Amino acid sequence: DAGVIQSPRHEVTEMGQEVTLRCKPISGHNSLFWYRQTMMRGLELLIYFNNNVPIDDSGMPEDRFSAKMPNASFSTLKIQPSEPRDSAVYFCASSLDEAQPQHFGDGTRLSIL
């Protein structure tokens, strides 16, 4: 089991630039989640998908954030334009279904200068 794979592991970019985070869920998992983790707010759910369909995006902070899941093995989280306050660790997680324990990737540490 390869686990959830996220890329890149680290990203440093200047404000205003577009940032794309990538996630490959565990094969056979039907639910995929994007989280943001900061010291101030802890782990926040941004959006989740069931069978590639976005179910709840109420955690997406602004229109600058968007997420897609074009197929069962790939998802992206995009920030455009990025701002310094977007700096955080972004996690992707997957599970067999939305009621089952989630398996997390090792995250992308994003720094916006």
Add this chain to the structure above:
Amino acid sequence: GENVGLHLPTLSVQEGDNSIINCAYSNSASDYFIWYKQESGKGPQFIIDIRSNMDKRQGQRVTVLLNKTVKHLSLQIAATQPGDSAVYFCAERETGNQFYFGTGTSLTVIP
């Protein structure tokens, strides 16, 4: 969302001692709970779960206790080892809703 909070943000224990990490939850309708361990630079890792029809569940060196009356969850780690040093999160879920994560407790094991 509902608030899931931890009583102790930091905990230090001697190697070999038992550790107890606590979690308070506010949604009385939550029926499924999970403990996660997060090591530095990694994502949260599933440790153990419990459903609301149980009040105790044991794993390898870990025990989760659920007290629905006072909406309290605890994680007990027996014979704590240096490798147990991490941040521990509780997560709760009400059927049909998303999981909510607590803010985490940092456990430090002193050799």
